[in-house]
Amino acid sequence: MKSISSKLFVKELQLAQIVLTPLFLLATLMVFIPNYPLLVGAFMVCLGIFYSFQNTREQQDIIYSVLLPVAKRDIVSAKYRFVCFYEIIAFVLFGIWTVIRMTLMSAVRPYAEGSLLPPSPLFLAFVLFLFLCFNVLFVGGFFRTAWALGKPLIFFSIAALFTIVSAETLPHLPGCGFLKNPAGERLGLQFSVLFLVFVFYVGGTLLSWKKSVDRFERIDL
Amino acid sequence: MSEIILEVKNLCKDYENFRLQDISFQMARGRIMGLVGRNGAGKTTTMKAMLNMISRSSGEVRYFGMDIREHEREIKQRIGYAGSQKGWYQRKRIGDIARITLGFYEKSDPQAFEKYLGLFSIDPKKRVLELSEGMKVKFSIALALSHHAELLILDEPTSGLDPVSREELLDLFRWLRDEGVSILFSTHITSDLDKCADDITYIAKGQLLASAPMDRYLAECREKGLGSTLEEIMISCEKEGNFREKHLF
Numbered sequence: 001m002k003s004i005s006s007k008l009f010v011k012e013l014q015l016a017q018i019v020l021t022p023l024f025l026l027a028t029l030m031v032f033i034p035n036y037p038l039l040v041g042a043f044m045v046c047l048g049i050f051y052s053f054q055n056t057r058e059q060q061d062i063i064y065s066v067l068l069p070v071a072k073r074d075i076v077s078a079k080y081r082f083v084c085f086y087e088i089i090a091f092v093l094f095g096i097w098t099v100i101r102m103t104l105m106s107a108v109r110p111y112a113e114g115s116l117l118p119p120s121p122l123f124l125a126f127v128l129f130l131f132l133c134f135n136v137l138f139v140g141g142f143f144r145t146a147w148a149l150g151k152p153l154i155f156f157s158i159a160a161l162f163t164i165v166s167a168e169t170l171p172h173l174p175g176c177g178f179l180k181n182p183a184g185e186r187l188g189l190q191f192s193v194l195f196l197v198f199v200f201y202v203g204g205t206l207l208s209w210k211k212s213v214d215r216f217e218r219i220d221l
Numbered sequence: 222m223s224e225i226i227l228e229v230k231n232l233c234k235d236y237e238n239f240r241l242q243d244i245s246f247q248m249a250r251g252r253i254m255g256l257v258g259r260n261g262a263g264k265t266t267t268m269k270a271m272l273n274m275i276s277r278s279s280g281e282v283r284y285f286g287m288d289i290r291e292h293e294r295e296i297k298q299r300i301g302y303a304g305s306q307k308g309w310y311q312r313k314r315i316g317d318i319a320r321i322t323l324g325f326y327e328k329s330d331p332q333a334f335e336k337y338l339g340l341f342s343i344d345p346k347k348r349v350l351e352l353s354e355g356m357k358v359k360f361s362i363a364l365a366l367s368h369h370a371e372l373l374i375l376d377e378p379t380s381g382l383d384p385v386s387r388e389e390l391l392d393l394f395r396w397l398r399d400e401g402v403s404i405l406f407s408t409h410i411t412s413d414l415d416k417c418a419d420d421i422t423y424i425a426k427g428q429l430l431a432s433a434p435m436d437r438y439l440a441e442c443r444e445k446g447l448g449s450t451l452e453e454i455m456i457s458c459e460k461e462g463n464f465r466e467k468h469l470f
Contacts, residue, residue, distance in 0.1 A: 004294075004325070011321050015310050064309040066274055068325045069297035220275035 004070050008078035009085075016061045017052045021086060024048025028093040031101060031119050034110035038119060039164045042127045045090040046134040046156065049083055053142060053149060062146045063221060073213045076143060080209045083139055087131045094119075094127050106183035117167050118182040121190035125197040126167045132201045133159040136208045143212035146219055223249040225286075226372055226403055227271075232280035234270055239427060241266050244280070246422045246432035248405060250371070253398050255418035255435075256407040257451070259459060263427040264407035268376050272302060284372065298327055301365020304376040308349045308357045315352075316345035319364060326368035334367035355386035362393070366402070373397070375406035379413050391417045411451035421451075425459060 002010075027044030030036065056062060056079075065075045098119035105111055117123055134156055141152025171179040178185040227248040234241040241263045248254050258264050269275045271282050273289050282289045284296040310318055315338075323329035338345055341359040343352070352360060358378045365373055379387045387410075394404050394417050408414065414421060414435070422432040431438055439449070448454040 002324070007321075007324055010324075014321055015313060015318065059310045061309065063274070067272065067297070067302050068322070069294050070325065071293050072273070218276055221269070 004074050005077060005081065008065070008068075008070060008074055009081050011065070012052075012078055012082040015064075016056050016059070017082070018055045020051040021048045024051075025086065025090055025093060028090055028097060031094060031097040035114050035116055037116060037164050037168050038123060039117075039126055039130060039160075039167050042090065042094070042130045043160045043164070045086065046130065046138070046160070049086055049134070050138065050149070050153060052082070053138075057147060057149060066221060072216050076209065076213045076216050079143075080135070080139065080205065080212070083135060084205065087134075091124070091127060091131070094124060098124060102182065102184050111182050114182065115171075115180065117171050117179060120179065120184050121187060121194045122170075122179060123167070125190075125194040126163060128194070128197045128201045130160055130163050132197075132204045133163060135201075135205045140208040140212050143215050144219070146216060146221060223251060226250050226284060227405065228281075228283045229267070229271060230281040230283075232267065232270055232282065233278045234266055234275060235278045236266075239263070239266070241270070241427045242429075244424065244429050246429070248372075248403060248420070250403055251398060251401050252419045253394055253404045253406070253417050254420040254422060255414035256405060256422050256424065257411065257414060257455070258407075258409065258424040259455075260409055262409075262424045264409075264424055265376055266427075267424065268374060268405075268407060272374065298368070299370060300372045300374060301362070301368070301370035302374045302376075303358050303361030303365065303378055308352070308360075311350040312348055314345065315343060315347055315349065315360060318349070319345065319367070322364055323367055328369045330367050330369065333369075334363060337363035337366055353386075354381045355383075355390065358382075358390065359393070362397075366397075370402065372403045372405065375404065377407050377409070379406075379408055379410055387413065411455055414451055423455075430458070 024044050024047060027041045027048070030041035030044070031038050062075065065078075066072065098121075101111065101119040111118065117126075137159055138152045138156040141155060142149060144152075170176050184190070225247050229247075230245050232241065232244040239261075244263070244267055246254075256264050256267065266275065270277045270280075271289070273282075273293055284292075285299060287296055289296055319334055320331075323331060323334065335345075338360075341356070341363055343356055343360055343363065349357065349360075358375070362373065362375075379390055382390065391413060394406070397404060398417075398419075406413075418435050420433065421435050421438050423430040423438075433441075439451070439454075442454045443449050447457045
């Protein structure tokens with residue numbers, strides 16, 4: 001027998017989600033565009049998830065869910081599970097494309113001559129950081145009202161812009177030139193940063209979920 | 222007195238421009254109760270607070286002897302709700318919504334759902350947006366009955382319906398009552414209550430004016446010279462403004 005959490009997750013996928021969310025996973029392929037700020041792909045993945053939240057509001061999904069025999073916190077948990085589900089898929093895809101770019105394609109001309117941040121463990125750390133911003137600023141912001149989407153999206157977009165600019169500036173800073181190597185350099189350091197950001201992603205998302213549960217208990221629908 | 226299945230005690234909700242004050246009433250099993258009042262009187266706020274959709278400032282709501290805050294999941298297994306809103310998931314098919322919804326209920330009965338769809342002439346392959354307002358209410362009721370809800374809470378189910386559909390819905394309420402289902406429905410259409418309500422709870426400007434069996438309420442209002450039908454009583458009370466003094470049930 002399925003748990004309430006699994007049933008709500010199925011409800012998210014079959015009723016609340018719109019097709020743009022999985023479709024926007026294709027944006028992970030932007031990793032293969034030469035000389036392009038690759039984190040835009042991660043931003044697009046978040047935008048895909050945003051469209052399902054928009055559908056959530058338009059189709060009164062929250063009201064429908066509240067009337068089901070579930071606790072309010074279950075509804076918040078299901079939304080976070082849905083978001084993390086797509087973020088993890090996107091992260092795995094980004095990981096696969098990164099390995100391909102760093103190994104099989106590192107010497108390919110347009111990639112070898114690029115001046116922007118190439119796919120690397122550090123790039124993946126930035127992807128996770130962008131997803132964390134989405135979970136805290138957008139999803140957490142949404143549960144202030146379970147209705148308003150505009151402000152949370154704007155806050156997330158501003159954070160995303162700063163993240164993308166920071167990621168693209170970093171390789172040009174003194175002592176950070178090694179980050180431009182398409183085959184990867186000082187990988188130990190890069191993987192350490194990736195691990196650290198992963199810990200932040202998990203911790204930050206859990207904190208955001210807890211805050212959202214508290215907020216959602218108090219708001220009037 | 223039959224078993225009390227719903228008890229609302231001193232329910233209060235404060236908004237900036239509106240206050241729901243000390244709403245208290247009880248509902249027994251197998252009864253139809255009309256929650257009546259003008260537009261904006263506080264009927265929907267009362268229902269939302271009862272369903273834990275809004276936080277209440279104070280007061281208590283108990284179903285089947287259990288507090289909604291502490292036993293939300295168990296209580297919602299046993300009740301059903303339908304509102305007058307445009308409906309959920311407009312572009313999804315009835316059958317798909319029902320399959321997912323019924324999956325949440327321990328006593329879900331897909332065969333009963335098919336039976337009710339047949340009874341209400343609703344095609345499960347239709348999308349929600351293809352249903353008329355009356356059909357949407359019937360669909361919500363079919364869903365609620367298919368998990369054997371013991372209490373239906375309906376927020377203005379008859380508003381926006383043509384007279385024939387309203388009559389059909391009221392027939393359905395009477396049939397459900399005979400089957401042992403309790404119904405609490407809000408309305409400002411007093412003729413609906415005349416036709417099927419056993420009890421009435423009257424709210425005006427966020428305050429409870431009366432909660433009593435319908436026949437007793439009508440008799441006492443007649444004695445006080447407030448009118449002989451619900452419509453007359455409502456008009457006389459709401460017009461005069463000092464309604465509170467005239468209503469003491």
